[in-house]
Every structure is written in structure tokens, then in C-alpha cells.
Amino acid sequence: MRWVDKFHINQKIFGAIIIALLFLASILGYIIWESLTNMMTDELKKRGLTIANTIAASSSDYILTDDYYATYMLITQAQQADEDVRYILIINNNHGLVSHTFAGDIPKGIIRAHVPDAFNRSNVETLTSNEGRIHDVLVPIEEGDIGFVRVGMTEKQAKSYIMKKIGKLIVATILVCIGAAGIAYLVTRIITKPINRLVRVALGISAGKLSLRAKVSSNDDVGKLTQAFNExxxxxxxxxxEVEALLDELRDKDRQRDTLILKLISAQEDERKRISRELHDETSQALTSLIVTMRVMADEAKDAEQHELLTTSRDIAAGILREMRDLAVELRPPILDDMGLIPAMRKHVSKFEEKYGINVSMTVPNECVSIESHIAVALYRILQEGLTNIVKHTAATHADVHMEVGLQTISVIIHDNGHGIEQEDLEKARQQNRIGIQGMRERALLLGGTFQIEKSEDGGTEVKVSIPLKSPNRGGADGNDNENNVG
Structure with missing residues (x-):
């Protein structure tokens, strides 16, 4: 019944009234038809009995005297006097046919179709013929000693009369339905007018016109509904x-949060740069001086034991110096500021392959593109964290790094052939407060970009980062607005 929902409420009410009227008219028509049919049947039987009794009283002498002509004229006149009489038969006490009103031969089997009972009483039998039902009335002549009269009363004329009356009833019913339909239409319009008005106001409010209000025109249920709707x-x-105020407050807090995070990242990069510079300029020089001093002392050692001890200490200091320089580069690679993002990425990838034995294929643009320095730092840090996650979590043996520079954005995709990351892994990392993936996402989002990590079709993990070339927050990632050449 879902198709009913497509109609308006006034159409539903109007349709229900029309269906009720048609149903009522059908019931009344059926009752009238049955009543008229029963009345007609009873009337036919009564008239048949009257005609049969009259003929039985008048034909006894004709039968006893074998006056067949008089008998025939009697029943013929009786048939012509009533158009509902289909036939009249006179049968003797031996069940032999004396006379009949059929124009030709009598129908086969009609003699035996209705025979008297054992008591020779008057009775009526309903016969079925190709002309319809015929009520065969049997009346004994002189209590059956002489014979019987049978009068066949047909329903044809009566049915025709009833059909004419039913036709007039149908026309009257149609006229009544038309009038009732008009009244029902007016009533439904009156009932549904405030509801339709309320619907239009509701649609207008849903479209953003919040100043619209429905007119309260009555104190009935619809009026109360309209008042409640306006409230x-x-x-x-x-x-x-209130929601807008809360949203404005939330947006303001989000802006403050983004600003604080940007300042935190900026301070972090500045501190990394300062520590890297101090490690490179001061600590490395001090270690270099110490190494030179120990080499001179080893050359002037008086015995082999002192020489061995000084040589071993020099080698340890040299290893510390190399690790210190590597740490300084990890904190803030000078090549990122001096030569640009792509050379820095290539150098980091090279050291990564050398350190962990994982092959990395790198695809970068050939042309030189100028980008803001804090964007270059963000992409470099995301590359660092992405490769580190490959070592820690994916058990991969190969990785691909792809960079693409468009008219509006710069994108980096890191893909590996490991077992891939699942949604459960991301949820577990969030619950354990791991900041690696969240840090990459924050760096991208703070610069107006997008970050996505998912399991690729071939089973590995794929990290996709896209950042606008002109970020909405300048000078955030490394504390300055310098430009960095890509390529």
C-alpha cells in the first residue's frame, strides 16, 4: 500500500469518501436486486397457481367429454392473457398429454420434468432451460382423478422489468455520487486547507526561511497543531x-589550537636547528680536537700498552663524532636549507637504504618548483616518519616514494609491499597514544592539506599527503617564510 503515500491528504479523504459511496451503492443495489427477485418469484408462483386453479376448475368437463378443442382454446386464451406464461400443459390421470400451448413439438423431457407427489397436492418446481428459469406450477384436476394442469411461468419479462428499475437506480446512484463527490471535495478542501498551509510553511522553514509562520485560523485540533508548530x-x-554561538566558539578554539600547534612545531624546528648547529659547530669541533690530541699522544706513547689505549679511545671518539654528525643531520639536515627538498629527500632515502637494507624507488619531478620553506620541512618530516613506520610495523622489503607537483598542490605518496595496515591497527595506535601517524596528519592539515593512510589493493600500506603550494598559515613550520626550491 505504499502507493497510497504518494497522494495528498485531501486526495486520500476524497478517495475514501468516493469508495465508501460506491461500496454503499453496491450493497444497496445487491439488496434491492435480491428483494425484487424474491418478490417477483413469489408473485409469479402466486399468479401461476391462480391460473392453474382456474384452468383446473374449467377444464374438467372438457376432458371428460374429450372436447380437445375447447381445452386447447381455454389454455391458449389463458396464456395470451398473461405474458409471463410460457406454456400450459394438461395431463390426464395416466400421465398422458391432453393439450399444450407449444407452437410445435413439446420440448423433450418436459412431461417427466415435473410429476405430482403421492398425495396429488399442488406444488411448484423450478426448471432450468435455455430461456432461463421457469417456475412450473402443478395443480390437480378433481384431486388428480381426472388429471393435472401445469403452468410454466417465465422470469424473462420480470427480469427485464427489474433490470430497467436497476438501471434507473444506477443512474440515480451515479448522480448521487457526483453530488456527494462535489460536497466531499469542498469538505476536504476546507479540512485540509490549514494542513496544506502548514506543510508549505514547514517546507519553507526547511529551506532556510526561518521567519515563516503558519496562520492560526481555528481552535480545533488543526489550530492547536499550528500553534504548536509555530512555537x-x-x-x-x-x-x-545557540548552536551557531557554540560553533563560532568552537571554530575560534580550533583556530587557537591550530595557532598553538603551529607555534609549537615552529619552536620545535627552531630548537632542532639550534641543537643541530651546536652539535655541528661546537660539540663536533671539540670531539675533533680531542681526536687529534689523542692521535698525537698515541704517536708519543712510551710503550705499546699506552699506544693501544690511546688508539682505542681515539676510535671510540671518532665513532661518537660520526653519530653526532648523523644526529645533527637528522635534527635539521643542512641540505634541506641549502639545496632544497628533493636533494634532502634523496639523501635521507639513500641513508635509509644503507641503514635498513630496504630498497626504495623514488620518483620526483625534474623541473625546479619554488615552495615555502615550512611546506618543505613538513613534507620532509612526513617522509621521515613514513619510512620509519615501514621499518617498525610493515615488514616490507621494498618501498616507493612518488612526488607530484601540480598547479595548486604538491603531493607525496609512500607505498610499501608489507602486510598492510588495518583499521584495527589505526584504532590501537590511537588508544596507545602513538603520535607518529597523528603527527603526520596534523602537519598536513595545519597547512590546509589532506592526509590519508590505507591498505592498498596489492596488500601494502599507502600514505597519501597533499598540501597547497600556498598554505593558509605561513611561517608556521620552521619559523620563517623563506622559499625552498624543489628539484
Missing amino acids: MADNLISSNK
Whole structure:
């Protein structure tokens, strides 16, 4: 019944009234038909009995005297006097046919179709023929001693009369339905007018016209509904204002949070740069001086034991110096500031392959593109964290790094052939407060970009980062607005 929902409420009410009227008319028509049919049947039987009794009383002498002509004329005149009489038969006490009103031969089997009972009483039998039902009335002549009279009363004329009356009833019913339909239409329009008006106001409010209100034109249920709707609309406006205020406050807090994170990342990069510079300029020089001093002392050692001890200490200091320089580069690679993002990425990938034995294929653009320095730092840090995650979590043996520079954005994709990351892994990392993936996402989002990590079709993990070339927050990632050449 879902198709009913497509109609308007006034159409539903109108349709229900029309269906009810048609149903009522059908029931009344059936009752009238049955009543008229029963009355007609009873009337035919009564007239048949009257005609049969009259003929039985008048034909006894004709039968006893074998006056067949008089008998025939008697039943013929009786048939012509009533158009509902289909036939009249006179049968003697031996069940032999004396006379009949059929124009030709009598129908086969009609003699035996209705025979008297054992008591020779008057009775009626309903016969079925190709002309319809015929009520065969049997009346004994002189209590059956002489014979019987049978009068066949047909329903044809009566049915025709009933059909004419039913036809007039149908026409009257149609006229009544038309009048009732007009009245029903007016009534439904009156009933549904305020509802339709309320619907239009509701649609207008849903479209954003919050100032619309429905007119209260009555104190009935619809009027109360309209009043409640207007109050709900007022409450909706009040709630929307509160929600807007909360949203503005939330946006302001988000902006403050983004600013604080940007300043934190900026301070972090500045501190990394300072520590890297101090490690490179001061600590490395001090270690270099110590190594030179120990080499001179080893050359001037008086015995082999002192020489061995100084040589071993020099080698340890040299190893510390190399690790210190590597740490300084990890904190802030000078090549990133001096030569640009792509050379820095290539150098990091080379050291990564050398350190962990994982083959990395790198695809970068050939042309030189100028980008802001803090964007270059963000992409470099995301590359560092992405390759580190490959070592820690994916058990991969190969990785691909792809960079693409468009008209508006710069994108980096890191893909490996490991077992891939699942949604459960991301949820577990969030619950354990791992900041690696979240840090990459924050760096991308703070610069107005997008970050996505998912399991690729071939089973590995794929990290996709896209950042606008002109970020909405300048000078955030490394504390300056310098430009960095890509390529």
C-alpha cells in the first residue's frame, strides 16, 4: 500500500469518501436486486397457481367429454392473457398429454420434468432451460382423478422489468455520487486547507526561511497543531542561535589550537636547528680536537700498552663524532636549507637504504618548483616518519616514494609491499597514544592539506599527503617564510 503515500491528504479523504459511496451503492443495489427477485418469484408462483386453479376448475368437463378443442382454446386464451406464461400443459390421470400451448413439438423431457407427489397436492418446481428459469406450477384436476394442469411461468419479462428499475437506480446512484463527490471535495478542501498551509510553511522553514509562520485560523485540533508548530519554529530559531554561538566558539578554539600547534612545531624546528648547529659547530669541533690530541699522544706513547689505549679511545671518539654528525643531520639536515627538498629527500632515502637494507624507488619531478620553506620541512618530516613506520610495523622489503607537483598542490605518496595496515591497527595506535601517524596528519592539515593512510589493493600500506603550494598559515613550520626550491 505504499502507493497510497504518494497522494495528498485531501486526495486520500476524497478517495475514501468516493469508495465508501460506491461500496454503499453496491450493497444497496445487491439488496434491492435480491428483494425484487424474491418478490417477483413469489408473485409469479402466486399468479401461476391462480391460473392453474382456474384452468383446473374449467377444464374438467372438457376432458371428460374429450372436447380437445375447447381445452386447447381455454389454455391458449389463458396464456395470451398473461405474458409471463410460457406454456400450459394438461395431463390426464395416466400421465398422458391432453393439450399444450407449444407452437410445435413439446420440448423433450418436459412431461417427466415435473410429476405430482403421492398425495396429488399442488406444488411448484423450478426448471432450468435455455430461456432461463421457469417456475412450473402443478395443480390437480378433481384431486388428480381426472388429471393435472401445469403452468410454466417465465422470469424473462420480470427480469427485464427489474433490470430497467436497476438501471434507473444506477443512474440515480451515479448522480448521487457526483453530488456527494462535489460536497466531499469542498469538505476536504476546507479540512485540509490549514494542513496544506502548514506543510508549505514547514517546507519553507526547511529551506532556510526561518521567519515563516503558519496562520492560526481555528481552535480545533488543526489550530492547536499550528500553534504548536509555530512555537516549535521559535524554539528552533533560538536553538540555532545557540548552536551557531557554540560553533563560532568552537571554530575560534580550533583556530587557537591550530595557532598553538603551529607555534609549537615552529619552536620545535627552531630548537632542532639550534641543537643541530651546536652539535655541528661546537660539540663536533671539540670531539675533533680531542681526536687529534689523542692521535698525537698515541704517536708519543712510551710503550705499546699506552699506544693501544690511546688508539682505542681515539676510535671510540671518532665513532661518537660520526653519530653526532648523523644526529645533527637528522635534527635539521643542512641540505634541506641549502639545496632544497628533493636533494634532502634523496639523501635521507639513500641513508635509509644503507641503514635498513630496504630498497626504495623514488620518483620526483625534474623541473625546479619554488615552495615555502615550512611546506618543505613538513613534507620532509612526513617522509621521515613514513619510512620509519615501514621499518617498525610493515615488514616490507621494498618501498616507493612518488612526488607530484601540480598547479595548486604538491603531493607525496609512500607505498610499501608489507602486510598492510588495518583499521584495527589505526584504532590501537590511537588508544596507545602513538603520535607518529597523528603527527603526520596534523602537519598536513595545519597547512590546509589532506592526509590519508590505507591498505592498498596489492596488500601494502599507502600514505597519501597533499598540501597547497600556498598554505593558509605561513611561517608556521620552521619559523620563517623563506622559499625552498624543489628539484
